[in-house]
């Protein structure tokens with residue numbers, strides 16, 4: 001892609017309500033723009049990132065045997081009356097009427113619709129298990145939408161629902177999804193922790209959250225430095241909640257607190273801030289009973305499905321990558337999430353030799369499957385400094401600078417994370433880059 005052909009409306013203005021780096025940088029770098037309170041448009045760069053995350057989520061789920069579906073976003077209120085959630089969801093669920101005065105809701109989640117889909121279609125234990133998921137728009141009418149994509153009203157979510165003949169099989173699927181989620185977040189290049197989200201009294205395995213570690217995270221989690229143990233602070237230390245005042249303390253304040261409990265492995269426990277990006281939950285037969293979703297078990301007896309549900313905040317992940325990976329200049333994308341791997345910056349695109357050399361590098365990178373963008377912009381304002389500013393703000397992992405050093409047969413490679421530059425011979429630049437990326 002050529003920079004001159006791509007709609008990337010970068011700006012120096014920071015939105016007045018944007019307190020978090022992801023909110024500021026995603027808007028300033030032209031990834032998203034705000035349409036209304038808690039409503040965001042994805043611009044070309046943002047859409048590429050969103051699709052990349054979406055495809056990694058889909059690949060891993062499909063590998064684990066899940067089936068993708070797409071349910072209608074608008075659902076009849078009758079479904080929610082049957083489960084009792086028409087009353088309990090409160091104002092977070094946006095209700096609308098059609099021209100015939102029938103009541104509908106904009107789906108905030110889809111347990112009811114998914115149970116309706118499976119009910120009467122799966123009749124025997126022989127057809128189980130079934131794991132259906134969708135990656136679809138959700139709407140929750142948050143009282144105070146804030147933090148950009150992290151707490152918007154409309155968002156893209158992967159929601160999955162599995163149906164089983166018995167609890168043992170549900171547990172097996174729950175563990176499989178935990179492993180699958182770990183693969184997804186690892187592939188995305190994120191530092192994350194899996195934490196117990198129920199109190200120990202219930203058993204501790206019924207609900208788990210996946211947190212991306214970031215100083216700005218809304219949740220406080222307790223993690224062991226030596227083993228995989230992690231827990232949401234809301235679920236533990238009932239008597240000691242005041243010790244950490246729950247989620248009120250900042251990351252810096254938490255570092256000063258001593259943790260009295262020690263992990264059962266003997267390792268040191270410490271507090272971290274996390275952004276919840278995934279949640280897996282054992283539902284049991286709560287919804288299947290309420291919605292009379294019954295199959296025939298192996299003894300020929302009618303039985304309600306055992307269910308589990310699995311969520312990933314897909315659009316929230318876009319912001320989470322940046323909360324974990326940024327500096328004072330802007331975004332730093334991970335290799336799996338970046339819209340393009342390399343920004344080939346032609347220092348002065350009016351100089352034919354620079355533009356030709358840059359174009360050749362760009363074509364050669366394309367040949368070997370490394371995605372790149374050629375900064376070929378040539379208006380007066382498009383100075384080298386301007387282009388470097390955009391590179392740092394947008395956050396592609398690498399830049400290749402084609403400029404004055406070309407007369408000595410050299411170009412520069414810059415690593416966005418460290419901002420370190422190295423001179424490379426023009427003829428070696430593509431192989432050098434290939435080496436860096438692998």
Ligand SMILES: [Zn+2]
Nearest residue numbers: 224227263265
């Ligand atoms: Zn431990």
